[in-house]
Amino acid sequence: MDEAATQRRLEQFESICHERGLPITVQRRVILETTLSLDNHPTADQIHEAVAERIAGISRTTVYRTLETLVRLGLITKACHPGGVTRYDRRIELHHHLVCMRCDAVVDISDDRFDALPIPDTSAYGFEVSDHQVQLRGLCKTCREKEEG
């Protein structure tokens, strides 16, 4: 993410914390900054590893807990994918995904027509929809080559 966008997100983080009376700790700030710097829809463990380069000895627990907090505050989201690990997405605005159904890779894409999709009425299901996302599912290059080889 570019520097300006990162800066804006950090400011958003500070004002939300002030609003809610949540302490701003070094750990939280660095975990957010680090997550914003990674574009692979990383797992909590991958984020922990990256954060540890700046805060030696930071605990996994703190990273797991903080990521959940950041999601709750709306500063990051969870990525939808077929695998069995939670993965985080630094993008909170409307966007879409290429998803590899073999290795679970997730790649961001943009598409105006996807953005403009009309959202049907879902009140019959009791759902309140806040967001939509198109997933193009298939195989990434690496997995396709393994398949053929």
Add this chain to the structure above:
Amino acid sequence: MDEAATQRRLEQFESICHERGLPITVQRRVILETTLSLDNHPTADQIHEAVAERIAGISRTTVYRTLETLVRLGLITKACHPGGVTRYDRRIELHHHLVCMRCDAVVDISDDRFDALPIPDTSAYGFEVSDHQVQLRGLCKTCREKEEG
């Protein structure tokens, strides 16, 4: 899933196994049948529990392994969702999802406009897209009530 559709899928299962020289075992057949009977996008463990009512003492390992096999054969798929557990989807044809970002519930929906989406060229990413799916992300009724309460 209705009986006719289930029957068709089981026949498909048999012919694919014959084609590839894979043995048709009782376990595999019952695991497939059971998965086709569940509409909650169940986890492997939930499927194991349901299968165990018909095959007492069936091992978790077998269920985990067989589900992966069935996915590879194209008889079921994995559901994309934000949580940290693998979940299976009995539907293999084009369809879409409501996803609760709090509790991870996944509900099937149909929408012709979603079906008809034009798929952009993704060759630049090396992906081969075989399928697409729209996810309407939000909160389910239960989670919304908890939120407010």
Add this chain to the structure above:
DNA sequence: TTAAGTGCAAAAGCTTTGCGGGTAG
């Protein structure tokens, strides 16, 4: 007969919880 599947036990990987001590506001 033979390639493949099954079950068990154990290991590995991911995530949460309880609690004592520390820190931002």
Add this chain to the structure above:
DNA sequence: CTACCCGCAAAGCTTTTGCACTTAA
């Protein structure tokens, strides 16, 4: 001062692996 956060250790899930035995074809 007080509420909330952090780190540790331990527990709890979920999933995979190696191996000996069994079974479909």
